[in-house]
Every structure is written in C-alpha cells, then in structure tokens.
Amino acid sequence: MAMTAGQWARVKDVFHAALERDASARGAFVAEATAADTSVRAEVERLLEAHLESAGFIEHSVFENLLSGRVISHYEIGRLLGSGGMGHVYAARDVELGREVALKMASFDGEDAQSRLRREAQHASRLSHPNICHIYEVGRADGQLFVVMELVPGRSLADLLREGPLPIANARRYGIEIADVLAHAHEHGVIHRDLKSTNVMVTPNRGAKVLDFGLARTVGTHQIDALSHSQRSLTDEGVIAGTLPYMAPELLRGQRGDERADIWALGVLLYEMVTGLRPFTGATGFELSAAILHQPPAALPSNVPAPMRAIIQRCLEKNPGSRYRHAADVHRALEEMTxxxxxxxxxxxxxxxxxxxxxxxxxxxxxxxxxxxxxxxxxxxxxxxxxxxxxxxxxxxxxxxxxxxxxxxxxxxxxxxxxxxxxxxxxxxxxxxxxxxxxxxxxxxxxxxxxxxxxxxxxxxxxxxxxxxxxQESPDFRIQAFLLSRVGRYREAAEVLDKGRREDDDAEVNANALLTSAWLFVEQNQHARALEDVRAAEKALADRENHSLLVLADLIGGVAEIRAGNVRNAASRLASRKSRSAGDDPVESTWVAALEGEIALAEGRHDQALSSFTAAQRKGWLPLGRDASTVFATSLPSRDGPARVETARGNRAAAIEEYRRLTAVGPVNRSSAVLEPRHTLELARLLDKQGDAAGARDEYGRFLKFWANADSGLPELTEAKRALTGAR
Structure with missing residues (x-):
C-alpha cells in the first residue's frame, strides 16, 4: 500500500533525526518516534540499514535512493541515475509496455510551482524530434510530481568535455542537431531556459539528444541577484551555479528571456565543444556574472575555422537584438559552414x-x-x-x-x-x-x-x-590520405584515415574512408584486409541500400576478390549489383563497367574487357564539396585497364603507348585524374621487356622521384632501385 505525503514527510524527518544520534541509540529512537505507524517505522529502518551498507562508497545520500525497488503507477523504479536541483532521476521499467524509461521525481515545493511544471511538461511532451528526449507521461505520487521520459543511453556532453575539446566536425554536427531541436521547440512555443552541457546526451551512435525540455526550474530574480552578487565559491552555490555560466546577460539583468536566451546558451555550448572551456569564467557568482555582462568571451584558439568563430561570436552578442534571431538561422549557418x-x-x-x-x-x-x-x-x-x-x-x-x-x-x-x-x-x-x-x-x-x-x-x-x-593539408582527410598513398606514403595515409574516422563518425564519411583504405590495401596486395574494410563500409551503409558508395564497394571488393583469385565472388557481386541498379547515374555506370572489365580480363575475354574498360572511361563528375568519391570517379582503379588488356594479348607496343598517354602531362592527356606514379612503374617494366633500357631507366628514375619519401621496404621501391643499379 502506497504511503501518503504525510507519511513520507514523517519518514524523512525521522530518518534525518536518527542519523544525528549514535548508531547504538537509533533503534530505540525510531521505535519510539514511529510507534503509531509501523509502515513509517519499517521504511526508516530500511533506509538506515542501507545507509550503513553504503557509507563511504557513494556520493549521494541514501535518502536519494528511497524510491529504488518501489512501484509508482505502472513504473518499477530501479537505480538512481542522478540528482539535481529539480529532483532525482531513476532508471525505471514501464511494466505495462515493457520498455525502459527514466523517471524524474521533481523536488519543487509548493502547489503553484508543481502546477506550472506540470503544464510546461505536458506542453513539451507534444514536441516530436529525433534529437529531443521525449516526455511520455506526467503524474503524481505521494503528493510529488513525477515525469516519465525516454531513457537515453550514452554520456552527457559535460562528461565528454572533461576529456578536452571535440573535433570541429563533431562540434559542428552536434551544434546542427541542437540548433535544429531549438528551432523545432521554438516553433511550438517551447523555450528550454536551461540548455547546458549536462542537459545534452551524446548517444552511442554519436547523435546529440537534448534533455529536460519544459522541465527547467524558474529561477527567481531575487535568486539571480543573490548569486550574481555572491562572493562565495561557485562550488558552494548549488544548482543555480550550474546554470549561471549559460545564462544570457538579459536574464542576469532580470529581464524576461525569449528564444534568443536559448541561442546564447547554444553559443556557450559551441564554444565549449571547440575549446573544452567556457567563454566566461569567475571563481564566484559575482565574478562570473560580471564577465558575462561586461567582458568579451575569451579568445578562440587559432584552429577554430573562421565560419565557426563567426557563428559563436554572433550567438554570444550581449545585445539580444544582435544575435541570431532564430535557432533556425544558427542551424543554417552551421550547415553552410564551408x-x-x-x-x-x-x-x-x-x-x-x-x-x-x-x-x-x-x-x-x-x-x-x-x-x-x-x-x-x-x-x-x-x-x-x-x-x-x-x-x-x-x-x-x-x-x-x-x-x-x-x-x-x-x-x-x-x-x-x-x-x-x-x-x-x-x-x-x-x-x-x-x-x-x-x-x-x-x-x-x-x-x-x-x-x-x-x-x-x-x-x-x-x-x-x-x-x-x-x-598544404587537404581539408578532406580522405583525399589527403589518397594523395599520400599515390607517392607510397601508405603508413601516413593509414594514420590520417584512422584519425579522421575517429574524429568524424558520420556513416557516409566512414564508409568512404573505409573504401579508400580498402583500395590502399589492394595496392599493397593485402586483399583479405581490403575485403574486411569493404564489408565494414557496406555495414555502415546497411540502411541506405541505394547509396552510390555501395556501387563503389562492389567495384573495390570485386577487384580485391579477383586479385585474391576469387573471380567467381567478383562475378556474384557484379550480378547482384546489376540486378539492383537502374544504370542511369553516369558515375555509378562507370564503376559497374569497370568491374565488368576486370572480370572479363581475369577470364581471358579480352574484347569484352576492352569494351567495358572503354565504357568506364566516360567522363563523370561528383562535385568536390559533396563527397570524396570524386577521386574514384576520375581516378578509377581500372584506368589502365586498356593497357593491361593489350599486355595480356601480347601487344606490348600498344600497352606502352597507352601507359605513355596515361603518364603524360598536358593536352595529350586531357584528364581530371591524378597522375599515377604506379603507371610510370608499369611503363618502365614494359620498356625494359621491350629492350628499351634507356627509356626504362628514365621511367624508373621518374617513379623513384615520385616515391622519394615512400615507406621503406615497399617492393616497388626495391624493384625500381635495383633496376637503376643494374642488379637483377
């Protein structure tokens, strides 16, 4: 049977009074104090026992756990997730729907405060956005308001920032998501009023989720005034001190804030994400308030791009009229941050x-x-x-x-x-x-x-x-890695790809990086590792079945299979791809034609191979700002396919002519592809076999100039050096 609000109040009073007594005297005190109510006595004894067991091991008072194990409405209460000025948050299970939720017991005093919170929480529950922590229900238990919300896995942004600043790409992405959330809420008349790093969760799939919409405590003007003039350490000031660093100047002046106060808080979050620090600091409430009201934000480090710098500065304008007017404007500015x-x-x-x-x-x-x-x-x-x-x-x-x-x-x-x-x-x-x-x-x-x-x-x-x-380092880490690998700097390219993937977890970016890595493994004859990366890229795009990168995955995966001796697997990839592709995208069509050519060449069908490779030479273009697949649209892995066909036919002269064309610079080779040093090596080999020693030496020397800083021990490097010194 649930206890009444009066009983719970009595439990609290007796529990705290018992803690003030020696442990040996607590039992008698509780028995006497609760003689008229055995339910109160049992609950106090349970709390005292838990207090003794947890002493020295937990930060929260055991009283904060008093709900654990209880059932409120149709929610079975689990462990305490956290506490704050608004109350305690527990993990819970909805026994009717069988889903995990978070349940917040609000600690607001007074009927008016609870009524206001109930109205605002109900209003916020109508928000529907993938980056908002959804509110499922608002109810009462034992005279206290509770709010049932989505249980969001992951870590708070505050936790992440304790480890240092975020990569600019991640800060931009989270900023875009948070700005979109605010725009959605503001359109529905909901202002957050308490946006801060502890109210943003970063989920395992690295999306940002904003918590506590409609649940912000109204901070009275007298409270703000008291804190802003306080000379006490902020660590002693409690929940309002946690909100103060994100408060807009107009709120500190006692003015009524609108959606631009949320935009200010977003600016503080953006600043935190790119620096790991806050834009305004102070040891006391007075010092921090003075900095917010009168000082410019601390200078941003030089690695913050100019567009991000401009966005943050405008969000943190002291005058609300000088800030972005709407959160949608911030969202758009971040989206266009090129x-x-x-x-x-x-x-x-x-x-x-x-x-x-x-x-x-x-x-x-x-x-x-x-x-x-x-x-x-x-x-x-x-x-x-x-x-x-x-x-x-x-x-x-x-x-x-x-x-x-x-x-x-x-x-x-x-x-x-x-x-x-x-x-x-x-x-x-x-x-x-x-x-x-x-x-x-x-x-x-x-x-x-x-x-x-x-x-x-x-x-x-x-x-x-x-x-x-x-x-000068390329702004796109995938293209930077590709260019490094062209000159034999594979180790450095791999490091760039690994670092880029860690810093930018977008599925499409990761898939593109994995396919770049796969091709570099193909070039190094590490076909099993290449196929691992191809499969990882396909997995990353599992929910985007028509994505163009999946066509590229079939090409690179097919070439890896062929070079590993598994032509049948490559043919299966091709058949599956052709059954799913409409064939009306010019770039995707070249990738399919290139794979057709590779399979035909491996099977000795030279005419078909040449026809397919020729079809793959059709010009196609993916705008550079859209994705890094441009290098594979122009610098096809099969670009030297016609030369390899002629070599397979025994027509060495024709193959030499084709490689000369591919390695020429100027109008004779009108191409948007990168010049491939490996093609100069193939040309050198053919000239050597043709008996043109001088021509071979020139091309071996040219190759070595390209690969002057290549990784030591690469077989191509050893071959070229031996050819030049005459060692066979």
Missing amino acids: GPIKFPRVRIPYVPRRLTATFLLLVIGLAIAAIAVYGIRTPVGSALSNVYAYSLLESGSFEQAIEQFQALANRSPGEPNAWDSLGEGYLANGMPEKSLEAYSRALAIDSTFAASILGRGLSLAALGRYDEALE
Whole structure:
C-alpha cells in the first residue's frame, strides 16, 4: 500500500533525526518516534540499514535512493541515475509496455510551482524530434510530481568535455542537431531556459539528444541577484551555479528571456565543444556574472575555422537584438559552414537522364527555393547561373558549364566562390593547368577557402606535382590520405584515415574512408584486409541500400576478390549489383563497367574487357564539396585497364603507348585524374621487356622521384632501385 505525503514527510524527518544520534541509540529512537505507524517505522529502518551498507562508497545520500525497488503507477523504479536541483532521476521499467524509461521525481515545493511544471511538461511532451528526449507521461505520487521520459543511453556532453575539446566536425554536427531541436521547440512555443552541457546526451551512435525540455526550474530574480552578487565559491552555490555560466546577460539583468536566451546558451555550448572551456569564467557568482555582462568571451584558439568563430561570436552578442534571431538561422549557418563566402555554391543531386525533360525547371526551382529559404543576398542571376552550371557539370556538359562559371567569375571577380567554381569546371573537363589558375585566383582573395585548397591539391596531383600538392593539408582527410598513398606514403595515409574516422563518425564519411583504405590495401596486395574494410563500409551503409558508395564497394571488393583469385565472388557481386541498379547515374555506370572489365580480363575475354574498360572511361563528375568519391570517379582503379588488356594479348607496343598517354602531362592527356606514379612503374617494366633500357631507366628514375619519401621496404621501391643499379 502506497504511503501518503504525510507519511513520507514523517519518514524523512525521522530518518534525518536518527542519523544525528549514535548508531547504538537509533533503534530505540525510531521505535519510539514511529510507534503509531509501523509502515513509517519499517521504511526508516530500511533506509538506515542501507545507509550503513553504503557509507563511504557513494556520493549521494541514501535518502536519494528511497524510491529504488518501489512501484509508482505502472513504473518499477530501479537505480538512481542522478540528482539535481529539480529532483532525482531513476532508471525505471514501464511494466505495462515493457520498455525502459527514466523517471524524474521533481523536488519543487509548493502547489503553484508543481502546477506550472506540470503544464510546461505536458506542453513539451507534444514536441516530436529525433534529437529531443521525449516526455511520455506526467503524474503524481505521494503528493510529488513525477515525469516519465525516454531513457537515453550514452554520456552527457559535460562528461565528454572533461576529456578536452571535440573535433570541429563533431562540434559542428552536434551544434546542427541542437540548433535544429531549438528551432523545432521554438516553433511550438517551447523555450528550454536551461540548455547546458549536462542537459545534452551524446548517444552511442554519436547523435546529440537534448534533455529536460519544459522541465527547467524558474529561477527567481531575487535568486539571480543573490548569486550574481555572491562572493562565495561557485562550488558552494548549488544548482543555480550550474546554470549561471549559460545564462544570457538579459536574464542576469532580470529581464524576461525569449528564444534568443536559448541561442546564447547554444553559443556557450559551441564554444565549449571547440575549446573544452567556457567563454566566461569567475571563481564566484559575482565574478562570473560580471564577465558575462561586461567582458568579451575569451579568445578562440587559432584552429577554430573562421565560419565557426563567426557563428559563436554572433550567438554570444550581449545585445539580444544582435544575435541570431532564430535557432533556425544558427542551424543554417552551421550547415553552410564551408568558408567565409557571401553566397553558397548551390548544388543539386544528380537527376537521372529519364527526367531531363523537366530537369532545367527543377534546377531553377531549387535555386529559387534556396534563395527564398536561405536568404542568399547575391543577385538572383548569379545564384541561378551557379546552380545551372553545376547541373551541367554533373550531367557531363563540361564545356557549357565552364562558360557559365566563367561568366559568373567575370560578374563577381572579387568572390572566391566564383573562381573556385570555375576551377572545378576546368578540373572536371580535364584541364588541370587552367583549374590551378582559377583556384589560385580564389585563394588570392581568401587563402583559407577550403574548397579551393582541396581543388588546388587535386589539380597539382593531376599534373604530377605531388610535393606541392602535399605542402598544404587537404581539408578532406580522405583525399589527403589518397594523395599520400599515390607517392607510397601508405603508413601516413593509414594514420590520417584512422584519425579522421575517429574524429568524424558520420556513416557516409566512414564508409568512404573505409573504401579508400580498402583500395590502399589492394595496392599493397593485402586483399583479405581490403575485403574486411569493404564489408565494414557496406555495414555502415546497411540502411541506405541505394547509396552510390555501395556501387563503389562492389567495384573495390570485386577487384580485391579477383586479385585474391576469387573471380567467381567478383562475378556474384557484379550480378547482384546489376540486378539492383537502374544504370542511369553516369558515375555509378562507370564503376559497374569497370568491374565488368576486370572480370572479363581475369577470364581471358579480352574484347569484352576492352569494351567495358572503354565504357568506364566516360567522363563523370561528383562535385568536390559533396563527397570524396570524386577521386574514384576520375581516378578509377581500372584506368589502365586498356593497357593491361593489350599486355595480356601480347601487344606490348600498344600497352606502352597507352601507359605513355596515361603518364603524360598536358593536352595529350586531357584528364581530371591524378597522375599515377604506379603507371610510370608499369611503363618502365614494359620498356625494359621491350629492350628499351634507356627509356626504362628514365621511367624508373621518374617513379623513384615520385616515391622519394615512400615507406621503406615497399617492393616497388626495391624493384625500381635495383633496376637503376643494374642488379637483377
């Protein structure tokens, strides 16, 4: 039978009074104090026994565990998860629905406070967002309000930040998720009012979940005033002190806060995530309040990108009117965080050819929508030109795309984005010298423009200028690893991939990194490890059955199987892929054709192999800002397939000619692919067999220049060095 509120009050009083007495006298005291109520006596005795057992081992008073083991309504109460100024939170089980939940017993005093909390919690329970901890029920037990919520696994953001700052990519992702949560709540009239790192959970799949919507304690003006003038240490000030570092200046002044107070708190969280510290500090409430009201935030470290720096600074404007007006604006700014540009490079996904009749209307519609939604402040003509040019680029109309990009650069010569787009157009069209010029123009305007740093590196690699390409680290760790591996620096490439995957846990990014790693293992004849990475990439994309990276996984996995001697497995991959693919994506079609060519070559069907490899040479382009698969769209693993077919036929002269074309720089080899040093090694081998010793020496020497800093002990390195010294 449940106890009444009066009985529970009596339990508390007797329990605490008993603790003030010697252990030997407690039994008699409790018996006398509870003689009229055996239920109260039994509960006090249970608590005293638990107190003795737990002494010295737990931080919380045993009284905080008094609900453990009880059943409230249809919830079986489990262990205490945590305590705060709002009450105690327990793990619980909904015995009717059979699900695990969190149950919070609110410690608010007074009927008015509990009624307000009940109303707000009920209002917040109507919020529906994947990054909000959902409220299931609000009820009463023994005169106290309880709230039943989703039980969120993982660690609080506060716990993570004790270990140091987060990678910028993770901070940006969590910021996007939290801003989206706030935008959703604000649209429904719910302001959080207590957003802080302890109210954000990072789940095992590394998503951010915001807790306690509608459950924030109202902090009275008198409480704020008292704390802000307090000279006591903040560690002594309790729950309000935990909220104070996130309080907006207007709240400290006693003004009524609106959604911009939540935006301030989001700014504090962003600052914490990228630095591991808080923007305002003070040993006492007075010192901290003075810093929030009058001091600028502590300077951000130099590794924080300029766009993130600008977002944080605007969130932390003292004047609410100078902050972002809506959380959706913060969300959009974080989403577009690619560089300090005045208008974004508006891009659209590839549209199948069967839809080209309505394609242009779709492009224009999307551009207009982007302008309307994102508030692009450039002329409509510029935005439409940019989006239309990228649609031409993705559909294979490279020369027309360049014309559009050039016109845009002419109209906006001071915009780095315009020159960056032109550079990408030239690179896609196999003109790396011209693309390098355009990227250099963009970087002359803004040396930190990430897209142009990436494009410049690929342009230099296409020209075989790897020393220059690797002077400045690529903004995309997967492309950085790919470029390192081209010059035999496989160990360093593996480290870059491992570090990048640890810092960015997005499923698509991880799958792409795993496939890059798999190809590097194929090149090193470690086929079993390559297949492990391919399977891991496929697992990461298990819920995205039509993702283009799965086609790339079939190509790389198929090549690994062939080189391991399992042609049948490769053929099974191909058959499965062809049964699922529509075949109308130009890049995916080249990957399928490349695998067809590899299988046909392994089976000795040379004509079919040459036909498939030729089909795989069709130009396709994935915009550099969209994903790192661009290197596999242009630098196909089967790019030298026709040369290998001629070698298999015994037509060495034709193979040599093809490898000469692949390793040439300039108009004779109009290609957007990186120049492959391994192709120079193959050319050297063929020239050596052909009896052209001088030509072979030149190519072996060229290969060794590319691999001057390669990992020691690589067999290719040993072979080339021996060939040059005449040792066989």
